[in-house]
Amino acid sequence: MVLLLAAFLPGIPVPVQAAAVPLLHREDRLHREIENLESQWRTAVIQNDVATVNRLLADDYLGINPNGT
Secondary structure (H helix, E strand, C coil), X not given: CHHHHHHHHHHCHHHHHHHHHHHHHHHHHHXXXXXXXXXXXXXXXXXXXXXXXXXXXXXXXXCCCCCCC
């Protein structure tokens, strides 16, 4: 029984690790996408690019400045 159990235990972590790899790649891809969007936002604000800001904002976006406006 011990030999049978020992023969199958080393194979168990492999599928778990294999399943985690695509998740890490997806998280990395999402992280890069968010950084890209933030970079576009920053550049649009600095250059006063209204078209890009409108493209990046949701239709129902509501912003409140530190002074309350």
